[in-house]
Amino acid sequence: MSQNGMTVRPQPPMPTNKDDITGTWNYLEWGVERIMLALKDGVDLKTYMSLYTSIHNFCTAQKAVGSQPQNNLNSSHRGAHLLGEDLYHRLNEYLKRHLTSVHEELVKHSDEALLTFYITEWKRYTTAGAYNNHLFRYLNRHWVKREVDEGKKDIYDIYTLHLVRWKEDMFGSTQNAVMDAVLRLVEKQRNGETIEQSKIKDVVESFVSLGIDESDSARSTLDVYRQYFEKPFLEATSKYYTAESQQFLAENSVVDYMKKAERRLDEEKERVALYHREEIMGPLMKTCEQALIAKHAPILRDEFQVLLDNDREEDMARMYKLLARIPEGLDPLRTRFEAHVRRAGLLTIEKVAGQGDALDPKAYVDALLEVHTQYAALVKSAFTGESEFVRSLDNACREYVNRNKVCEKNTTRSPELLAKHADNVLKRSTKSTEEDDMEKLLNQVMTVFKYIEDKDVFQKFYSKTLAKRLVNGTSASNDAETSMISKLKDASGFEYTNKLQRMFQDMQTSKDLNLAYDEWRNDNFDKEDRKDEIDATYQILGTGFWPLQPPTTGFIPPPAIVKTYKRFENFYNNKHGGRKLTWLWHLCKGEIRANYIKMGKVPYTFQVSTHQMAIMLMFNDSDTVAYDDIAAATTLDKGTLDPSIGIMLKAKVLTASPEGASPQSGTSFTLNHGFKHKKVKVNLNVQIKSEQKAEAEETHKTIEEDRKMLMQSAIVRIMKSRKQMKHAQLVGETIQQIKSRFSPKIPDIKKCIDILLEKEYLERLDNDELGYLA
Structure with a gap:
């Protein structure tokens, strides 16, 4: 057989x-x-x-x-x-x-x-x-x-x-x-x-x-298998795909090649399940990736800029997945992406930068967000939200947010404009903002805030605008205000928002105090005794927490409100012995009913500052009052008095004599009985641009002073724990400690060290070392 x-x-x-x-x-x-x-x-x-x-x-x-x-x-x-x-x-x-x-x-x-x-x-x-x-x-x-x-x-x-x-x-x-x-x-x-x-x-x-x-x-x-099957198989694979990829790239576009490479990699992966040992998966994929991707990586990367310029999201995602397979394949892409986003940000801001000081904060913040939103979406969709691409995006945004055309003359312009935009968002407006929309707007503010380097500047301007919203009652909602403070606290810590939270506490304390005062007044005075009082509410603001400037001018309150505020003063002093009330008349405001002119049968109501109130109440005794009499009765300085009258002249509540004259000695003013306005309530309490500018300058001065104190306290804190330190090391560690609040300049730190040497907090030792003096 x-x-x-x-x-x-x-x-x-x-x-x-x-x-x-x-x-x-x-x-x-x-x-x-x-x-x-x-x-x-x-x-x-x-x-x-x-x-x-x-x-x-x-x-x-x-x-x-x-x-x-x-x-x-x-x-x-x-x-x-x-x-x-x-x-x-x-x-x-x-x-x-x-x-x-x-x-x-x-x-x-x-x-x-x-x-x-x-x-x-x-x-x-x-x-x-x-x-x-x-x-x-x-x-x-x-x-x-x-x-x-x-x-x-x-x-x-x-x-x-x-x-x-x-x-x-x-x-x-x-x-x-x-x-x-x-x-x-x-x-x-x-x-x-x-x-x-x-x-x-x-x-x-x-x-x-x-x-x-x-x-x-x-x-x-697996020695025999690896030597006699796996090794020649991988060598043949490398040879095959090296030849094929070179020929395909010579005849086709890079995008078409990437699609081809994707298919080839998927095919090889499928072959492992069909007839290979699972152990070959790693070496086989590496061999294919080397032949199909690594050898052509420079050509692929050169195409990346073209894809970016033309928003080819799907093709960028394809390139990302391919280059992510090889060691350090994505590093050049991240570098190019960062540079591209930075350029896009700077170009977008250039379009709105031409407005100069009149730059609308919303337009500026929208320009910042436009680029971030576009490329954050790209990172998420095309680059799978990969942390290194997120870092590249953050680096680019930090650059164009802090160093752009708007910031050329004033490096703190970005945080200042962001604070003003936040103020506009949180202010009560005629069109109500839905809660979800408000939260979205606040999140957008926080997106830009994350990239702001001078966070202390934002804090100063934000606290000032918050103070005004609280004092003037112009906040859109308390929930929105507390939500914003909570977001800032999460981003920058408790110390950053401590004073902001204390301001809210003062407002609640003031509400309780007003209720207690009303009860005290009702218990101690009969109706007859209360009839001369005017309706008033009082806000008691802690000196150390509110960023409010003391009055810059003398002022005698009008007799009509003296009895009212003096009675409250007595109540407060009896309740809190040892505390001192300082009246901030420049922040007070009220309403005056103009019985001499009406819209139909309803008298006009003027919303005025207390300074304007004192001026207008003088017209109860005479229709015409001289400038010099107003100045003598109110003791307001010219810088405050002239703008206050100027607003009333502009609104045509008063007329000047001689006609068209500006507020000055020798001029007199007369009530305009022919006054007309489309609203019954007329707001005359308008901040003057010169005051706004002066306030901004004052804020910047306080920022500089606060920075010096912050640097000095950081230096003392470091030296207290280290006792001795090299000068250069101290400068470096000081930068590390305070860079979350602002970017300190080395010459400023050195000046602070010199001040502390003079004050004998520190001493010079040998070898460029500094010592701490207890």
Whole structure:
């Protein structure tokens, strides 16, 4: 009978004498050959049992002699040992001869035919090896185990022996041809042809099976697979994709190439599940990424600017995913992205910068946000919100927020304008702002605030505008105010918002105090005694927490309000002995009903400052009042008096004599009985631009003073803990401690150190060191 060109010998007789080594082996060899070559038909149970029995008898032939004396036991075992060894080596020689004939057949084939033959023979051979391992298990359990236990080399269980023989007699001389056939098959698939993938999977499994651990045959390694399959496979992969990518890029656009590279990477990933070991995934992907991405990274990066300029979001996302696969692949993209965002920010701000001092805070903040919103969305969608791209965006925004055309002459312009914008957002307006919209607007303020370097400037201007909103009752809502303070606290800490929160506490305390005053007044004075009082509310503001300037001019309040405020003063002094009230008349305001002119039947009401109130009440006694009389009665200085009258002249509440004259000595003013206005309530309490400018200048002065104190306190705090320090180190640590509030200049820090040396908080030591003086 023949199988694949190899002949199966006719069955020899079963040995009757178990000591007949030659006859026994001839019978066994016939059985093994049946298993090796005629596996499809196999052997029947009777034949299998006769083969198994022959092996058992053969291995125990010497042990059958039971009358051996005790001192001959060793020679008995040695005899059995020699028989087991003979059987093992005869089987080993048979496998060599068998594989020689298989090899002779294999070399007649090539390409897929060679693979088909190799896989068929491998499966037949290893299945037969499993049968033989079972057939020779008595040999495995006794002779093989004893040899292995004694540390003998090159002895294996019968199945492993089959693998060793294949590895030495077949694999060494065929693996190159097999791998060449595999690689040609894979190349066909990469070129779009359909292949029989199971063939490659079978080859992979055969290479893995041949990873025999020489020190422990029970264990296997991937050494053979890695050296003879994985290594050439990766080399061929690199060669294929290097050539393909170069040709494709020469003939197509970068964007088309990126799509192609994406597809190729996905295909290779899918192949791992189809016929590879999972272990190849990492090395295979790295090989593909090197050939498809790393070698062409400069070309891809050059295209990035074009994609940015044209808002090609999908293609940027594709480029990001590709370059993210290689080490440091994204660094140049982040650098270009940062520069691009910075340029975009500066260009956008240039468009609104032409307004100069008249620049609308909202227009400025909207310009800042426009660029940030656009590129924050891009980072999230195209760059998966990756932290390093977020950092690049933050760096760019910090640059264009703090160093742009608007900030050229005044480096603190950004925080000042942001504070003014926040003031406009939080002020009560004619069109009501929905709660969700308000929260959105406040979040936008905080977005810009995050990038502001001079946070102390924002704090100063914000606290001033907050104070005005609270004093004048112009806040859109207390909830919005507290929400904003909470956001600032989260961003910059408790100390940053401490005074802002105390201002709110004072407002609540003032409400409670007004209620207590009303009760006290009702309990202590009858209606007759209260009829001369005017309706008034009082705000008690803590000196240390409110950024309010003391009056800059003398002022005598009008007699009409003296009784009212004096009575409150008495109440307060009785309730809080030892406290002193300082009246801030320049911040007070009220309403006057103009009974001499009406809109229909309703008298006009003038909303006025207390200074304007004092002026207007003088017209109760006469329709015309001289400038000099007003100045004498109110004691207001010219800088305050003239604008106050000027507003009333502009509104045509008063007329000047001589006509068109400005407020000055010698001029007189007359009530305009022909006054007309489209509203019943007329607001005359308008801040003058010169006052606004002076206030801003004053705020900047206080900022400078506060910065000096902050730097000095930081220096003292550092030196108190360190005792001694090098001058340069002290400067560096001071910058670190206060950079969250503003960006200090080194010359300013050095001046503060000199001041502290003069005040003897510090002393100079040798080697440019400074010491702390307790």
